[in-house]
Amino acid sequence: MKVDGKNMRPIWYDPADDRVRVIDQRKLPHNLVEKTLDNLDDVVAAISDMVVRGAPLIGVTGAYGLFIAARNAGARASDNSVLIHAAEVLRTVRPTATNLCWAVDRVLGVILGCDTATQRIIAAREKAGEIAELEVENSRQIGVHGLPIIEEIAAARQGEPVNILTHCNAGWLAAIEYGTALAPIYAAFEKNISVHVWVDETRPLNQGSRLTAWELLQAGVPHTVIADNAGGHLMQHGMVDLVIVGSDRTTASGDVANKIGTYLKALAAHDNKVPFYVALPSSTIDWDITDGFTQIPIEERDPDELRYMPGGQRSVNTILTPESSPAANFAFDVTPARLVTGLITEKGVCRANADDIRKMFERV
Ligand code: MRU
Numbered sequence: 001m002k003v004d005g006k007n008m009r010p011i012w013y014d015p016a017d018d019r020v021r022v023i024d025q026r027k028l029p030h031n032l033v034e035k036t037l038d039n040l041d042d043v044v045a046a047i048s049d050m051v052v053r054g055a056p057l058i059g060v061t062g063a064y065g066l067f068i069a070a071r072n073a074g075a076r077a078s079d080n081s082v083l084i085h086a087a088e089v090l091r092t093v094r095p096t097a098t099n100l101c102w103a104v105d106r107v108l109g110v111i112l113g114c115d116t117a118t119q120r121i122i123a124a125r126e127k128a129g130e131i132a133e134l135e136v137e138n139s140r141q142i143g144v145h146g147l148p149i150i151e152e153i154a155a156a157r158q159g160e161p162v163n164i165l166t167h168c169n170a171g172w173l174a175a176i177e178y179g180t181a182l183a184p185i186y187a188a189f190e191k192n193i194s195v196h197v198w199v200d201e202t203r204p205l206n207q208g209s210r211l212t213a214w215e216l217l218q219a220g221v222p223h224t225v226i227a228d229n230a231g232g233h234l235m236q237h238g239m240v241d242l243v244i245v246g247s248d249r250t251t252a253s254g255d256v257a258n259k260i261g262t263y264l265k266a267l268a269a270h271d272n273k274v275p276f277y278v279a280l281p282s283s284t285i286d287w288d289i290t291d292g293f294t295q296i297p298i299e300e301r302d303p304d305e306l307r308y309m310p311g312g313q314r315s316v317n318t319i320l321t322p323e324s325s326p327a328a329n330f331a332f333d334v335t336p337a338r339l340v341t342g343l344i345t346e347k348g349v350c351r352a353n354a355d356d357i358r359k360m361f362e363r364v
Contacts (some may be wrong), residue, residue, distance in 0.1 A: 001172040003032065003218055010057050010173050011064065013129060018071070020064045024051045025173060026310075029214035033223060039063075040069045040086055047093040047100070050205065055112045055248045055284050056135040056176020059099030062090045063128035066107045070117075070124045077117035083108060095297040096257055096332045097248040098286045103131050132176055137286075138281035140176035141346035146184025146244070146279055147191070149342075149349070153241050154193045161222065161255065163187070163241045165198040165231055168259035170213035170246030170279065180246040180279040182215065187220050197223040202259060204306040204329065216251050228261055232268035244344070247280040254337030254352025255292025256280075265338040278352070279344040282361060290354065292334040303327035 001008065009091035011022045026049065035051055037043050043065035046052050052061045068084035070077040079085065087108045091101045107127045111120040126244040153162045170181035178186055188195050197216055209225045216223040217250040226234070234240050243265055248354040249257040256262070256278045269276040306327040321327060340352035343360075350356040 001177060001215070001219070009132075009176055010052060010054075010130065011176070012126065013064065020068060022046060022052050022061065022106065022292045023173070025053060025211060026072070027209050028173075029217075030334065034363060037064070037068060039072055040065060040089065043068055044093050046088060047090075055099045055209070056070075056096035056139070056175040056180070056281060057103070057173070058094060058178060059283055060099045060132045060135060060218055061104040062093075063107045063131045065073060065090045065127075066104055067121070067124035067128050070111065070121045080112060080117075083120070085297065090107060094299055096299045097284070099248075099283045102283050104126075106131060125331050129356060133285065134177055135281060136177040138346040139172075139180060139183050139282070140173045140343050142180055143178050143183035143187035145346070145348050146344040147187040147278070149242065149275070149277065150184055150188040150193060150195065151191075153189070154164030154195075157194075158227050159194065161194040161196040163196050163198060163234075163239055164285050165234070165240045165243045165265065166212060167200040167208065167231075167243075167245045167265055168202045169207040169215070169264050171182050171212055171215040171245075172248065173211050173215060175212050175281075179215075180281065180344075181244040182212070183279060184244060185221065189219065195221065197221060198231065198240060199223050199225045200228050200261065200265070201225055202261065206281065207259065221256065231265050232272075233259055235268050235272040240269075240272075240274050243274060243276045244279055245277075247284050248332055249292075249296050250260050250278070250280055250283065250285045250318070250343070251289045251292045251337075252287050252357060253290040253292075253297065253354040254340060255290075255296070255359055256335045256337070256340060256352070257292060257296045257298070258333045258335065259315065260333050263333040263335045263339075265337040270339050275341040276335075276339060276347075277342050278340055278345055281346055285357070285361075287363070292336065296332075296334055299331040299334070301329045301331050304327050305329050
């Protein structure tokens with residue numbers, strides 16, 4: 001996507017020096033800073049400190065992480081245990097988004113099938129690149145399939161903007177290009193459909209007010225940042241036509257784990273009869289589980305992310321709580337399938353239940 005007229009992705013491989021680079025998302029919206037991932041530790045830190053974040057991007061970064069580990073291992077990349085160890089390290093860095101394991105396992109599967117260290121290094125790089133392109137195409141298709149939902153509401157709004165609420169950042173910063181939840185919005189905007197996005201700030205790391213707002217601003221999409229708790233009020237007053245969020249892990253029966261606070265938006269949407277859609281690539285589906293509530297691991301992060309507010313451009317952290325008050329930082333919650341109007345996937349839109357999801361992906 002374009003930043004100040006220049007095409008950018010949140011991660012890319014630079015053949016000039018054989019390096020993988022990312023946008024440091026911690027520094028946005030005030031500074032656009034690139035970071036080079038030189039070794040496995042860099043990759044682990046980038047994922048865990050949320051230099052990169054968002055389910056599809058975490059997956060692609062993990063995939064490149066295995067390439068970086070193989071490249072740095074040199075001749076030792078012919079030793080299976082070196083690669084298996086790197087994959088194990090990567091898989092567990094963030095537990096909720098299933099894309100991480102999915103992508104790392106795909107790369108590992110391919111490279112273990114190669115004989116020599118050189119073949120393995122090349123195959124890892126190519127596979128990681130392939131996964132990135134696959135996610136780009138998935139996001140594009142999510143835009144194609146989600147567009148009619150917005151078009152239908154727009155027709156009923158007779159020229160008034162379609163007000164769409166979103167939570168966290170599920171745009172191109174999270175998904176290489178277009179995004180998941182934002183892909184149908186970008187597609188509608190490109191077709192000159194009048195849209196307006198309510199952007200939940202998404203405490204504590206403010207992926208909404210920092211990242212989604214920045215993305216939408218770059219693209220010229222009308223939007224308004226709101227406090228995390230404002231969505232219910234807006235829905236009660238008819239100010240939200242549609243909710244679209246992303247997903248970090250979706251069960252085979254349609255329960256959805258996404259950024260903490262998503263469940264409350266789904267409840268408010270249900271109470272106010274506002275359609276609540278979840279946009280996700282199939283890399284986010286965990287086909288092995290059916291009960292999101294008991295089977296999806298919910299990441300708990302450092303409580304200081306909640307207790308302190310980063311100081312923006314001045315980069316001075318400010319404490320928000322009494323010095324000695326403990327805090328708990330649950331990063332995700334699970335929205336049960338019954339609260340989800342539909343899933344927007346690269347294959348089309350389906351209801352959030354086991355049969356429809358299986359049929360959509362032709363899994364018998
Ligand atoms: O903690 P984050 O920023 O990685 O959480 C991201 C989200 O919750 C997104 O909504 C989700 O990954 C879907 S992204 C396309």
